Amino acid sequence: MKAAFALFAATAASAAVVKRQNQGDGPYGPVSYTTDDTLTRHTIYAPESGPDTPMPVLVWGNGACSDDGTSAQNFLAQVASYGFVAIASGNPGGNGGSTTADWMTEAVEWVVNGANGLNVDSSRIMAAGYSCGGTEAYQMQDNDAVSSIGIFNSGLLGNYEFAGQITKPIIFALGGPNDIAYGNGERDYAALSSTLPAWKGNLNSVGHGGTYGEPNGGLFAEAAANWMLWLYQGDAEAGAYFANGAGTSAGWSDAVSQNIEGFSVPIGGGSSASASGAGAGNQTAAAVKSQRDCTQTIRI
Secondary structure (H helix, E strand, C coil): CECHHHHHHHHCCCCEEEEEEEECCCCCCCEEEEEECCEEEEEEEEECCECCCCEEEEEEECHHHECECCCCHHHHHHHHCCCCEEEEECECCCCCCECCHHHHHHHHHHHHCCHHHCCEEEEEEEEEEECHHHHHHHHHHHCCCCCEEEEECCCCCCCHHHHHHCCCCEEEEECCCCCCCHHHHHHHHHHCCCCCCEEEEECCCCHHHCCCCCHHHHHHHHHHHHHHHHHHHCCHHHHHCCHHHHHHHHCCCEEEEECCCCCCCCCCCCCCCCCCCCCCCCCCHHHCCCHHHHCCCCCC
């Protein structure tokens, strides 16, 4: 296995590891987060010793559109420990400010332009976010470099018909009726094209807070990692997590899906920032227990 951060540091002397995070129970843990002078307002999570093949990427928008790139560190480290890179908007700890979807676009462009030597697969980028960060992820629908969207405790705040225009495979993780964004997310899922691959799970016990701060990011991180394993690596067991609402067997209060079975995976491939490859290997799911109008800023 390739030492992801060792390679990164060797090719980018300006990059300094901010803090080691011995988190994530995936096969490529532990995971560290870092900052880089060529992506000045983001936090980058990657395995200490990653796979030899280029890693798919998750770009992440924080709750409340906060600029604290470590606000969901348990969640992001867990996802990265399965052989992925996660890039959160904002520096570690933040500066008390707010982000916009432009920050997410910056992260995508950084990956496409080579990620300063980090071993990433620029053909496999997912955009996702929590609450206000989820509204930023929606705005990646028109970014051709992004191939999937994740909506976590979130939903559209206007221009509701936009949900029907989504063309990228999408996952929703909601906190049940006590989640302030529950109605938004439920409405958006119901409005999706009937041909779009999609999954929605509710965990009624957590409300709007999700499981981001739980050890290894809890059930929400489990779903995110499985989604990327299925979509970008073609992992059949990970796909079974979503097929026919099967997420209820993993602990979700309710789960529904459409067009998971028979969808051709993996998607992407053949265009990586540092090498050619098909992603991060084949780790099974058994180990993983107008745009501005539609996303008016609300700090939730």
